[in-house]
Amino acid sequence: MTASIFILTGAGISAESGVATFRDAGGLWSKVKLEDVATPEGFLRDPAAVHAFYNARRANLREVEPNAAHYALARLQRDYEGEVTLVTQNIDDLHERAGSRSVIHMHGELSLSLCAHCGARAKAESDLSLTLSCAACGTASSLRPDVVWFGEMPYRMNEIYDRLMDADLFVSIGTSGAVYPAAGFVAEARTAGIRSLELNLEPSDGTFLFDEARHGPASKLVPAFVEAALAS
Structure with missing residues (x-):
């Protein structure tokens, strides 16, 4: 599977x-x-x-325009044989403009x-x-x-947690690991035995919780991750 x-x-x-x-x-x-x-x-x-x-x-x-990381994730959603859930903390529309579908904007x-x-x-x-x-x-x-402003509840949280718990791999891209509840996703994944990977410019606050962390520009790391995922 x-x-x-x-x-x-x-x-x-x-x-x-x-x-x-x-x-x-x-x-x-x-x-x-x-x-x-x-x-x-x-x-x-x-x-x-x-x-x-x-x-x-x-x-x-x-x-501004989408970059290589946005386009790579759109390709992953399009070509990967398994389920790909894409949740973003960003309020921009660059994922959609790159071709991603069904993006969950937890912060609006x-x-x-x-x-x-x-x-x-x-x-x-x-x-x-x-x-x-x-x-x-x-x-x-x-x-x-x-x-979603500070003090307000992010959108679609029940759906997000359900999808996270159904995943085999959790990938965090370009996040500081400082804003909750999203910062807690890696701990939730770890508790549930879900593999985790951080792709970030530098170590986040929660890097130590990930099974693997790769650091560098998203425009380089994300396309490489997608190539490997599609090849496997």
């Missing part, structure tokens, strides 16, 4: 495309306070500033808006602002980015 693969990706896989990271040296959290732009309380205090922050992130995303998607009043989601075709109303319920000034 072909092994089932569960893949988790983080900011490191998109950094080589030019998407700004959050936690690295010089990352976004060194320039803005996360409590101001990435918490429900920050949005209540100054929604205009929060919209400006995410509008800038959305503009940046329009200027920058390209979507969420109505704080009725919960409706819609494409964020343009910048979000306080002047926009929800197309579903008509409530004014109710739209926010459909991203």
